[in-house]
Amino acid sequence: MTMNALAKLNESIKIESIPSLPSYVLEIAREVEDTDTSTNKVAGLISQDIGLSARILKLANSPIYARSTKPTASIKGAVERVGFAETKNVCLSIGLSEQFTGSSHTIDLFKLWEHSLAIAMGSQLLVSYTNPEKTGPINKDLIYSTGLMHDIGLVVLDQQQPALFREVKAETAASERPCWEVEYEIIGYSHADVSALVMRHWGFPSLMAEVAQCHHEYELSTPKARPSTLILRMAEYLCHTKKMGDQLELIEQKLDPMIWRELGIDKTREDEITEAIVEKISEAELMAMLCRTSATKVPA
C-alpha cells in the first residue's frame, strides 16, 4: 500500500464509528485456547448471552454438526457436539453476523455474509489438501477467522463512503473489471485495505490483517502470510466457479497454476475438491441463516 493510499484511508475511514464485536467473542476465544478450561466453563460463558445460546443450540442441532444423533437441549451438549476448538469459530461467526445487517442500496449484505462464511469454511477445508512440506504449518482457526472478515471492508465502504462506493459498483459493472482495481481509481484504496484496518482495530493478529489485505493481490504478501493468502485466493476462485459471491467482487475467472504447485495441492484432484467446496457452500448458506436466528429461552 502506498503512503498516499494509507493517508487517504486513515483520513476518510472513521474507525471509531465501526461497531465493536460482542465481548463474548474474545472472552470465549481466550477460554478455549486455555488447555485447562472445561466444557462447563465455556457453556457457562455462552449461557450468559441468551441470543448466543439460542444460536449455538440451533447450529449444534443443524445438519452441519448433527449428522445422525439425537437433538441436544443443553448448551454443554451443544459445545461437546460442535467441538471445543470449533466453538470459538462458531461464536465469532455469530458475533460477526451482526456486522452484516442493516440497509444497503449497493450490496446485498446477506449474500456477502454467506460469501464470507463460504470462504471461511472453504479455506479451512483447503488446508487439509495442502502439503505442509511446501507450505509450512497453517493455522486453521486463523484462516477461518480471516475468511469471515476478508470482505468486511465492503460493508464499511458501503456505510461510510456511499456515494463513491455506488460509483465503484457502477463502474465495475460497466467495465467488467475487478472491483478492487476500480476502488483504487475512484476511492484511492481498496476494500481489502479497509478490512485489514478493521481487523487491526478489533485486535486480531497482524498476520490475519495482512492476509486479508492481500487477498486480491497475493503477489504483495510477505513469505509468512503467503500460504494463507494463496488459500484464500483459491477458495474465492473455487466458490466463484460455483457462483458464490461472483456478483459482489467480479473475481478473476482464472487461477494461476502456480498456486496449486506452491500449496502442494494436486491439480488432478480439482473435481473432488470442487465437490467438497460445493458441500461447504451449502453449509455456509445454512449457517448464515442460523447465525441470525432470533433468541428464545434455552436451558443452560
Ligand SMILES: [Fe+2]
Ligand atoms: Fe474481496
Ligand SMILES: [Fe+2]
Ligand atoms: Fe471475497
